[in-house]
Amino acid sequence: xxxxxxxxxxxxxxxxxxxxxxxxxxxxxxxxxxxxxxxxxxxxxxxxxxxxxxxxxxxxxxxxxxxxxxxxxxxxxxxxxxxxxxxxxxxxxxxxxxxxxxxxxxxxxxxxxxxxxxxxxxxxxxxxxxxxxxxxxxxxxxxxxxxxxxxxxxxxxxxxxxxxxxxxxxxxxxxxxxxxxxxxxxxxxxxxxxxxxxxxxxxxxxxxxxxxxxxxxxxxxxxxxxxxxxxxxxxxxxxxxxxxxxxxxxxxxxxxxxxxxxxxxxxxxxxxxxxxxxxxxxxxxxxxxxxxxxxxxxxxxxxxxxxxxx
Amino acid sequence: xxxxxxxxxxxxxxxxxxxxxxxxxxxxxxxxxxxxxxxxxxxxxxxxxxxxxxxxxxxxxxxxxxxxxxxxxxxxxxxxxxxxxxxxxxxxxxxxxxxxxxxxxxxxxxxxxxxxxxxxxxxxxxxxxxxxxxxxxxxxxxxxxxxxxxxxxxxxxxxxxxxxxxxxxxxxxxxxxxxxxxxxxxxxxxxxxxxxxxxxxxxxxxxxxxxxxxxxxxxxxxxxxxxxxxxxxxxxxxxxxxxxxxxxxxxxxxxxxxxxxxxxxxxxxxxxxxxxxxxxxxxxxxxxxxxxxxxxxxxxxxxxxxxxxx
Numbered sequence: 001x002x003x004x005x006x007x008x009x010x011x012x013x014x015x016x017x018x019x020x021x022x023x024x025x026x027x028x029x030x031x032x033x034x035x036x037x038x039x040x041x042x043x044x045x046x047x048x049x050x051x052x053x054x055x056x057x058x059x060x061x062x063x064x065x066x067x068x069x070x071x072x073x074x075x076x077x078x079x080x081x082x083x084x085x086x087x088x089x090x091x092x093x094x095x096x097x098x099x100x101x102x103x104x105x106x107x108x109x110x111x112x113x114x115x116x117x118x119x120x121x122x123x124x125x126x127x128x129x130x131x132x133x134x135x136x137x138x139x140x141x142x143x144x145x146x147x148x149x150x151x152x153x154x155x156x157x158x159x160x161x162x163x164x165x166x167x168x169x170x171x172x173x174x175x176x177x178x179x180x181x182x183x184x185x186x187x188x189x190x191x192x193x194x195x196x197x198x199x200x201x202x203x204x205x206x207x208x209x210x211x212x213x214x215x216x217x218x219x220x221x222x223x224x225x226x227x228x229x230x231x232x233x234x235x236x237x238x239x240x241x242x243x244x245x246x247x248x249x250x251x252x253x254x255x256x257x258x259x260x261x262x263x264x265x266x267x268x269x270x271x272x273x274x275x276x277x278x279x280x281x282x283x284x285x286x287x288x289x290x291x292x293x294x295x296x297x298x299x300x301x302x303x304x305x306x307x308x309x310x
Numbered sequence: 311x312x313x314x315x316x317x318x319x320x321x322x323x324x325x326x327x328x329x330x331x332x333x334x335x336x337x338x339x340x341x342x343x344x345x346x347x348x349x350x351x352x353x354x355x356x357x358x359x360x361x362x363x364x365x366x367x368x369x370x371x372x373x374x375x376x377x378x379x380x381x382x383x384x385x386x387x388x389x390x391x392x393x394x395x396x397x398x399x400x401x402x403x404x405x406x407x408x409x410x411x412x413x414x415x416x417x418x419x420x421x422x423x424x425x426x427x428x429x430x431x432x433x434x435x436x437x438x439x440x441x442x443x444x445x446x447x448x449x450x451x452x453x454x455x456x457x458x459x460x461x462x463x464x465x466x467x468x469x470x471x472x473x474x475x476x477x478x479x480x481x482x483x484x485x486x487x488x489x490x491x492x493x494x495x496x497x498x499x500x501x502x503x504x505x506x507x508x509x510x511x512x513x514x515x516x517x518x519x520x521x522x523x524x525x526x527x528x529x530x531x532x533x534x535x536x537x538x539x540x541x542x543x544x545x546x547x548x549x550x551x552x553x554x555x556x557x558x559x560x561x562x563x564x565x566x567x568x569x570x571x572x573x574x575x576x577x578x579x580x581x582x583x584x585x586x587x588x589x590x591x592x593x594x595x596x597x598x599x600x601x602x603x604x605x606x607x608x609x610x611x612x613x614x615x616x617x618x619x620x
Contacts, residue, residue: 024334026356046336046580046581114340263616263617266582266616267614270355270356270360270581270582271356271580271581271582272576272580272582302580304577306576307573
């Protein structure tokens with residue numbers, strides 16, 4: 001698969017324009033003081049489907065020839081990509097099939113179902129999910145749109161960086177959480193040749209990207225127990241290639257730091273921040289501003305189950 | 311005191327421009343479906359100090375002659391007006407004094423203190439608070455800026471309606487929560503002569519404005535046990551005059567409806583909504599769209615104590 005570059009991201013921006021929101025950027029003086037620099041929060045939690053995943057899914061679905069997706073699109077996901085793909089499929093009025101492990105929360109299931117996807121149950125292991133997906137594709141003829149290891153998805157997610165460049169002049173750095181690496185890779189593609197550095201943040205309890213970068217070969221993700229459920233996936237192959245080419249720095253944070261960052265952001269910015277989305281702020285708080293003066297952070301999603309909390 | 315009109319609100323908008331945010335308007339298709347009309351949520355929870363109260367406080371502080379406020383500004387408040395006044399006083403570098411009843415939450419105190427106000431403790435009763443405020447004014451020479459029964463405050467809050475007119479074309483109605491009536495009165499002033507109707511929403515457990523409108527005389531607020539702590543205050547004198555002049559309709563909601571509205575808004579819009587701010591959505595859900603097709607709702611504030619919840 002070819003590595004996407006800045007023009008692919010620019011093309012994706014044109015493809016998804018009008019379908020996704022240009023999300024607002026929030027600031028908070030108290031947070032600037034805590035960070036020791038100016039921080040700009042890109043609110044992808046206000047994106048369609050409640051997460052940045054709508055961008056990649058929209059790009060992949062919108063740029064596919066109709067024949068390819070006439071029988072529908074499919075993926076396996078227990079989270080935001082499933083909901084985003086269901087939302088994007090509806091734009092072209094094709095069916096969406098999402099394989100969901102039977103240990104996924106009813107909250108996540110409901111979000112996927114809300115956008116009209118057919119949900120197919122599978123066992124919780126990756127092999128179960130892949131088998132169920134292959135089975136599904138065989139029986140429906142649906143086209144697979146993977147969550148992150150895909151040039152169309154990467155280019156779509158990278159459109160966030162283009163918007164940030166426009167919304168926040170003279171940015172030095174852009175922090176993103178790293179799970180499969182789709183968002184980070186997209187931002188790397190979008191900002192190649194610019195002076196904005198992409199920095200990755202990862203939970204200690206799901207640190208395969210950190211280990212992969214240190215060792216120079218892609219490391220498997222051990223069963224990941226982090227509360228940041230969007231970051232439990234393994235780093236993608238294409239994503240890792242792009243990580244290596246720019247030598248992205250990945251910074252780790254503890255579970256306690258994630259919880260505390262989540263509370264800080266919600267109470268000051270007044271928006272819902274899911275644990276995965278709090279990881280970059282936790283990293284900036286722990287590892288410092290790294291010489292940057294104007295720092296962007298992508299708040300990737302706000303899909304939190306509120307039913308027991310209130 | 312003179313009743314403010316649309317030009318007073320327009321003047322207030324010029325006075326506070328650059329100090330307060332022009333807050334974004336959010337929409338959610340799921341919420342439209344639930345309401346049976348298009349609904350536009352004005353996110354004053356993203357306003358400075360986390361609530362719309364920054365507008366009125368800013369207007370009152372900025373348009374005061376310096377001599378009047380040189381010794382500081384003062385109010386009694388256990389909530390958002392106290393924090394907003396502290397924030398506004400800092401703009402003109404004058405001291406702020408806030409009388410806080412000793413049963414106020416540590417969360418609310420912290421918010422007021424965060425903006426640099428001096429906090430003066432008082433007993434919980436209105437008479438205790440007023441006595442402490444009078445005492446404070448005698449000893450400091452500070453100028454009192456009341457929370458709602460004040461033309462400058464009313465004009466400042468009304469700027470929300472001007473922004474809504476501009477941000478959402480062809481609006482039919484604008485729902486606001488009613489406590490002291492500052493926001494509702496400001497919107498009445500701003501929209502007099504327009505085709506946008508102002509609708510008020512009030513908790514059943516703090517229904518003095520509802521009773522006052524029914525009986526034609528201002529009714530005292532019984533001790534209000536509603537969770538919507540911003541709406542426990544009594545309707546102001548000037549505010550009631552303005553309510554009567556336009557015959558505003560006030561719709562009541564139960565505590566259960568408030569909780570459920572708050573959950574609905576937070577889980578779909580992904581922003582923090584304090585109980586008071588959820589009251590208009592609860593009213594729209596219970597009483598229907600009342601013939602309107604495009605309805606605005608002011609989400610007045612997002613100051614929720616998250617420390618035990620997460």
